[in-house]
Amino acid sequence: MRFMIIIKASADSEAGIMPSEELLTAMGNFNEELVKAGVMLAGEGLQPSSKGARVKFSGDKRTVTDGPFIETKELIAGFWIWKVKSKEEAIEWVKRCPNPMPGTDAEIEIRQVFEMEDFGAEFTPELREQETRVWEQAKKN
Known part of the structure; x- marks a missing residue:
């Protein structure tokens, strides 16, 4: 299963304040x-x-x-795409993450990414072939 891990923006990230060396090190680790x-x-x-x-x-x-857009709490400051076995595993990884907005309350949202098989019969063999071809080309770019 793939999940998008969405780091919500803060007033500081929206103001263009760059992360500290300490946070960059913690996130790198x-x-x-x-x-x-x-x-x-x-x-x-x-x-x-x-x-x-x-x-x-x-x-x-x-x-x-x-931009800029008014509602900071609805904005995204960054993201990951993770491959894990379950939403629970994604949650456990997020709980280990350094606070992305030190000194403030921060929020990280976890959303499952659709896979081809999730779309059912409407996602025809021709559409599946096209999707595969597009992503293979994108990987080459």
């Missing part, structure tokens, strides 16, 4: 543990929302809104 355990597939920190944009869809219309 944690990432090493994840890799050695065969859990971590990907992981990155994200720039503040002031450097981003949102695209709202309304029928055929697209509306672009540049």
